[in-house]
Amino acid sequence: MAPTAPPTADSAHPNEAAAPAFSPLYQQIKSLILQALQAGQWKPGDLIPSEIELAGRFRVSQGTVRKAIDELAAEHLLVRRQGRGTFVATHAEQQVQYRFLRLVPDAADAASQGPAQRSIIDCKRLRAPADVARTLGLRTGDAVLQVRRVLAFQGVPTILEDLWLPGSAFKGLTAERLAAHQGAMYALFETEFGVRMVRADERLRALAADEAAAKWLQVSIGTPLLSVERVAYTYQDTPMELRRGLYLTDTHHYRNSLS
Amino acid sequence: MAPTAPPTADSAHPNEAAAPAFSPLYQQIKSLILQALQAGQWKPGDLIPSEIELAGRFRVSQGTVRKAIDELAAEHLLVRRQGRGTFVATHAEQQVQYRFLRLVPDAADAASQGPAQRSIIDCKRLRAPADVARTLGLRTGDAVLQVRRVLAFQGVPTILEDLWLPGSAFKGLTAERLAAHQGAMYALFETEFGVRMVRADERLRALAADEAAAKWLQVSIGTPLLSVERVAYTYQDTPMELRRGLYLTDTHHYRNSLS
DNA sequence: CAGTGGTCTAGACCACACT
DNA sequence: GTGTGGTCTAGACCACTGC
Numbered sequence: 015m016a017p018t019a020p021p022t023a024d025s026a027h028p029n030e031a032a033a034p035a036f037s038p039l040y041q042q043i044k045s046l047i048l049q050a051l052q053a054g055q056w057k058p059g060d061l062i063p064s065e066i067e068l069a070g071r072f073r074v075s076q077g078t079v080r081k082a083i084d085e086l087a088a089e090h091l092l093v094r095r096q097g098r099g100t101f102v103a104t105h106a107e108q109q110v111q112y113r114f115l116r117l118v119p120d121a122a123d124a125a126s127q128g129p130a131q132r133s134i135i136d137c138k139r140l141r142a143p144a145d146v147a148r149t150l151g152l153r154t155g156d157a158v159l160q161v162r163r164v165l166a167f168q169g170v171p172t173i174l175e176d177l178w179l180p181g182s183a184f185k186g187l188t189a190e191r192l193a194a195h196q197g198a199m200y201a202l203f204e205t206e207f208g209v210r211m212v213r214a215d216e217r218l219r220a221l222a223a224d225e226a227a228a229k230w231l232q233v234s235i236g237t238p239l240l241s242v243e244r245v246a247y248t249y250q251d252t253p254m255e256l257r258r259g260l261y262l263t264d265t266h267h268y269r270n271s272l273s
Numbered sequence: 274m275a276p277t278a279p280p281t282a283d284s285a286h287p288n289e290a291a292a293p294a295f296s297p298l299y300q301q302i303k304s305l306i307l308q309a310l311q312a313g314q315w316k317p318g319d320l321i322p323s324e325i326e327l328a329g330r331f332r333v334s335q336g337t338v339r340k341a342i343d344e345l346a347a348e349h350l351l352v353r354r355q356g357r358g359t360f361v362a363t364h365a366e367q368q369v370q371y372r373f374l375r376l377v378p379d380a381a382d383a384a385s386q387g388p389a390q391r392s393i394i395d396c397k398r399l400r401a402p403a404d405v406a407r408t409l410g411l412r413t414g415d416a417v418l419q420v421r422r423v424l425a426f427q428g429v430p431t432i433l434e435d436l437w438l439p440g441s442a443f444k445g446l447t448a449e450r451l452a453a454h455q456g457a458m459y460a461l462f463e464t465e466f467g468v469r470m471v472r473a474d475e476r477l478r479a480l481a482a483d484e485a486a487a488k489w490l491q492v493s494i495g496t497p498l499l500s501v502e503r504v505a506y507t508y509q510d511t512p513m514e515l516r517r518g519l520y521l522t523d524t525h526h527y528r529n530s531l532s
Numbered sequence: 533c534a535g536t537g538g539t540c541t542a543g544a545c546c547a548c549a550c551t
Numbered sequence: 552g553t554g555t556g557g558t559c560t561a562g563a564c565c566a567c568t569g570c
Contacts, residue, residue: 038558064536075560080537090532096537097567114531214531219522220479220497238479238497244531263478270529272373272473272503273349297539323555334541339556355556356548539565546558 043072043082051091051102052249058104058204062092065100091212091249105200105210113200114214114244117173117266128168135230136162137189139181146178149245150253157181161192164230172266174230175259183209183254209254214246218268227260240268302331302341310350310361311508317363317463321351324359350471350508364459364469372459373473373503376432376525387427394489395421396448398440405437408504409512416440420451423489431525433489434518442468442513468513473505477527486519499527 047062056062065083069076083100086092093101105113142150142158152158158178165173179187184207195202203209223237231239240261248254261268306321315321324342328335342359345351352360364372401409401417411417417437424432438446443466454461462468482496490498499520507513520527 040558066536077561078559081558083537094537095568097535097569099536099568116529116531212532216529216531218477218499218527218529219525220499220520221522222497236495238481240477240479240499261479263480266478268477270375270475270477272375272475273471299539325555336542337540340539342556353556354549356550356554358555533570534568535570536568537566539563541563542561544558544560546556548555548557550554551552 039074040078040081040085043068043074043079044085046072047082047086048091048249054208056102057208058102058210059107060102061099062102089212103210104204105198106205112198113211114216114246116268116270117261117263118269119167119266130173131166131169132163132193133166134161134163134189134192136160137187137192142178146256149256150178150180152180159184159187161189163192167266170262170265171231172262173259174227175257177255177257179255183207209248211246211254212248213251214244216245217243223260231260231262233262237262239263242268298333299337299340299344302327302333302338303344305331306341306345307350307508313467315361316467317361317469318366319361320358321361348471362469363463364457365464371457372470373475373505375527375529376520376522377528378426378525380524389432390425390428391422391452392425393420393422393448393451395419396446396451401437405515408515409437409439411439418443418446420448422451426525429521429524430490431521432518433486434516436514436516438514442466468507470505470513471507472510473503475504476502482519490519490521492521496521498522501527 047068050056062068063071065076065079068079072079083092083094087094087100090103093103095101137159139157139159141155142152144154146152146158147154147156150158158181160176160178162174162176164171165175184203187207191206192199192202200211203211219241220238221241223231223233223235223239225235227233227239228235228237231237240263242257242259242261244255244257244259245253246255246257306327309315321327322330324335324338327338331338342351342353346353346359349362352362354360396418398416398418400414401411403413405411405417406413406415409417417440419435419437421433421435423430424434443462446466450465451458451461459470462470478500479497480500482490482492482494482498484494486492486498487494487496490496499522501516501518501520503514503516503518504512505514505516
């Protein structure tokens with residue numbers, strides 16, 4: 015990443031012409047692959063060229079390409095499959111429904127409590143409030159799409175969430191298309207708008223249900239709820255979604271692993 | 274880990290005599306290093322033998338040792354320092370006070386809001402209740418140590434937590450020794466009891482403050498609090514601590530990164 | 533069978549830290 | 552300078568997948 019240029023330069027290794035940065039060769043390769051992903055040259059689900067092919071293309075050894083791909087795989091941007099090849103990670107296909115949702119039922123066994131029932135409450139375009147614009151890297155007043163929905167598990171409303179998306183990247187997204195889409199939201203973003211969420215930051219706190227939350231989650235005002243504010247990022251750490259959720263944690267909990 | 278024995282066996286590579294498992298050589302090396310760590314052969318903070326030394330000892334190439342160490346470093350069990358060597362990770366020394374605490378002040382800038390004020394409320398030995406015994410892998414009625422304490426930030430009580438430790442592993446731990454210890458708790462566990470926490474799982478939910486919580490956190494009954502139940506593990510995924518915390522999230526939030 | 537990723541080796545050179 | 556980890560190479564063989 016850092017464009018430091020130690021005396022190593024190109025005397026020993028033939029740095030590719032297009033590589034803008036120096037420092038470890040495998041980092042340069044990683045950058046080049048990342049650029050291709052960002053540019054949409056290889057789309058989610060695609061098979062990318064083999065390590066040997068890439069090694070030849072970049073004029074480095076297979077081991078160097080391997081190390082670059084290793085890191086990208088560790089970041090879940092690529093997926094390796096022995097004997098088949100390396101693929102661009104995708105939310106579509108595979109039934110990994112909820113990419114970032116950490117809420118799980120208390121009963122550990124009930125793995126198949128069935129999918130959530132999704133219902134879109136609202137979906138409208140509006141001018142971005144200051145705080146939303148700030149976190150999405152927009153200007154106040156820019157067009158954003160706001161969606162409000164409720165997720166229910168086994169008939170019990172459990173999650174109320176609002177989400178905001180940059181209007182420019184999601185032209186044509188309507189409540190109908192959201193409702194029609196069976197799978198998870200991130201899969202739709204990927205297939206229909208070419209936006210792949212890669213990473214997210216969350217801020218959690220406990221707060222009391224206000225009138226609106228109480229209504230949609232069918233609890234009394236003041237019920238403690240888990241507030242989860244999430245900012246999701248595409249490639250290049252570009253924020254593309256702000257989500258504010260309220261989770262009912264009577265029969266579910268937010269699971270986290272620390273290491 | 275899995276003792277699968279493909280025909281590869283020792284025709285090509287001289288498997289070490291003591292190695293109980295087959296499959297990738299570097300995994301075996303990793304296991305051997307792990308065993309040494311668990312046995313206390315190399316203690317937290319220690320410099321372990323160089324890659325070349327280990328390669329010779331295990332009769333494999335440096336690259337294979339390197340891959341094993343890479344994984345252990347990724348799991349934060351070892352720390353590599355270029356030019357110096359590879360060390361056993363430690364909570365002592367370094368000022369990384371709170372290993373697993375994810376609660377941070379809302380004001381992002383206030384990095385140095387000063388250390389928390391710790392006060393031990395209670396510290397006693399008792400027979401493990403059923404639920405505590407289960408998560409710690411003990412039998413109901415086994416001796417456990419229970420500690421209750423409050424953490425305050427800038428004078429404001431913010432965290433009330435109870436923690437349970439297996440009595441057998443923490444003989445001689447008293448409120449005095451806890452109070453006397455300046456640093457974080459995990460550092461004390463390491464230096465005084467040879468117990469290093471490696472990983473933890475947490476379950477979060479929102480709930481209303483009961484009478485006791487309200488008293489210690491100086492809030493009114495019913496105030497929404499973030500409940501954090503943590504199980505911390507030593508080497509070998511052995512549970513060694515159960516912690517139940519209640520966090521006041523008025524001016525702080527629980528931060529999480531998803532990827 | 534051919535092609536892919538996965539493992540392992542042996543040796544080279546670089547960057548860094550301590551002495 | 553010596554020794555350590557960090558990078559890079561070239562080539563070998565294995566394991567899995569799909570034709």
